[in-house]
Amino acid sequence: MLLKDLKSHEDWCIRKYTNAANQAQDPQLKQVFTDLANQERQHLNTLHQIERGEPVSTGQGGQSQSQYNFEMANLGQTSTNQKQQVQQANQQYKAETGQVGQTQPSNNPFTRSYQQQSQSTPVSPAAQPQAMKQSPGTASQTDVDLCFDLLNTEKYVSSTYNTAIFEFTDHSHRAALNHIQKEEQEHGEKIYNYLKSKGAYPVQ
Numbered sequence: 001m002l003l004k005d006l007k008s009h010e011d012w013c014i015r016k017y018t019n020a021a022n023q024a025q026d027p028q029l030k031q032v033f034t035d036l037a038n039q040e041r042q043h044l045n046t047l048h049q050i051e052r053g054e055p056v057s058t059g060q061g062g063q064s065q066s067q068y069n070f071e072m073a074n075l076g077q078t079s080t081n082q083k084q085q086v087q088q089a090n091q092q093y094k095a096e097t098g099q100v101g102q103t104q105p106s107n108n109p110f111t112r113s114y115q116q117q118s119q120s121t122p123v124s125p126a127a128q129p130q131a132m133k134q135s136p137g138t139a140s141q142t143d144v145d146l147c148f149d150l151l152n153t154e155k156y157v158s159s160t161y162n163t164a165i166f167e168f169t170d171h172s173h174r175a176a177l178n179h180i181q182k183e184e185q186e187h188g189e190k191i192y193n194y195l196k197s198k199g200a201y202p203v204q
Helices: 002-024 028-051 065-073 080-096 109-120 140-167 171-197
Strands: none
Touching: 002 028, 002 140, 028 140, 028 171, 140 171
C-alpha cells in the first residue's frame, strides 16, 4: 500500500512540474521545473523496479551528487532551447500516460488530499512572506505562487518517504528510497534558492 502511495505521489509530482514548466514566465524557472520533472520520472521508474522485486542501486534514485552540485552552481544560467525542452517533456509525459491534452479529475489520493487541504486552508495575503511583494525586476507573482505550491508538495512527498522507508526489508530498496527522499529535499532547496535569488523568500 505504501509503495502504491509513493508511486501516485511521484506521478502527481511529474504532472505538477510539467504543468508548472508550461506556466512559468521566467525561462530560468521553466528549466528548473523541466529538470525536476525529469528527475521525478526517474524516481517513478525506480519505484516500478522495487515493485517488481528488482535490486536497485542508490544511484538509480535520480541525479548524482556531482550533478546536483553542478546544477546548483549554475542555477542562474539558462539555455536557448528551454522552451523546446519544456514542450518535449510535456509531450513525452502525455505519451507515457495516454493523456490527450485535457485535464481530467484525478483519482490520486494525494491529489484529493492536497486539493482539499488547499481549499480548506486558504492563505491570506497577511500570512505570506513580506518579501513576496514584488518590485520591478523580481519574479512575477505567477512564478512565486508556482514555487510555493511546489515547495509545499515537496515537503509532503518527502515526509511520506520518511515513513515508508521503515516498511521495507530489502536493504537496496531502503537505500534507494532514502536516496529519493534526499533528492526530494534537494528539489525543495533548488526552488528555495530560486526564490531567494529573486528576493521572494525571507532569508532565515
